[in-house]
Amino acid sequence: MAKKKDNYQEFLKQDFNQLFDSLKLGEVQKHFLRSRWLDQLLWMEGKANHSRDRYYFLRLTTIIGGVILPALISFNSGNVKVKEVIFWSTFGISQVVAMSAAIEEFFHYGERWRHYRRTSESLKTQAWQFSQLTGVYRNYTNHDEAFNVFAGQIEDIIQRDVEIYSTQVVQEKKEEQPELEDKNI
Template identity: 75%
Template structure:
């Protein structure tokens, strides 16, 4: 955790030094710190958080999925009655690991940490790219002679990136809600079908 915080502190300090060397007004420097840099640091933190959760859940699912078949393949019926502790340990371990795998997969499916990680990483890297290009008056800013003249274009580019980020996130939330609603409807339909079948059998 300290390492991640130190990296974000490094980014903050490094970019503040960069801003200090630019010939910009106080209002423009305030925008750089309060809008651009704030978003960079926030999304950097969210990307790291989502990545760590994604790796942890995926590794738990993968490792558990590898161990489970090995445990299941053990023929506990051949274990001597004297080894009751070993038998119970195998049964208990199989149950616990299977639950961990199921829970990890369910959490990842619900929160979509992998998608969030990639989403935040793409956005923050786009913001960083704009920041570095603006500082060097390169890329879309190469036709400008000063940072002050290029600032309006830079501010517009930053807002476009943030707006796209909001739109993509909102779209994903809507899709997730629709999918969740569809799953609930399918579950209810399945349960109703089972109840109907049971009632029909009773009538017969």
């Protein structure tokens, strides 16, 4: 699976580098496209994929374990060995389900995946609109004229990403504080 992701990221890198080379822009502008925009896009893509994989793994573990547990609990056998195997299997699976749910709740991989995916797609949208001079770039006759608006849009997306992520972390810390204070009483 890692190979497929690497191939897609390599494809994006090559595809956008080809696109950048075809645009009539200065070297500093092309450097921005590669160093800032493409670097951020590939980083976001990687984080989105990583978070999605973790989220799916943890959720599927919770779901499958949650389906298996009632069946094991309801299984009734007169054989002592079978009862012991069922007991320990039920115990083990319940622990795995609980840990899986707790890890997902703690790390919020589903939210992270959606956050990184949204930001990644916003970065791609800006690049495609810039390359075609559509959207906010439609009133410009060439890429050189539109570049400053594009760079501003990219920095706004990155800044929003940082603010949203930072706000979520601060909010989580604030929500944890009352719990800690309650326990100290």
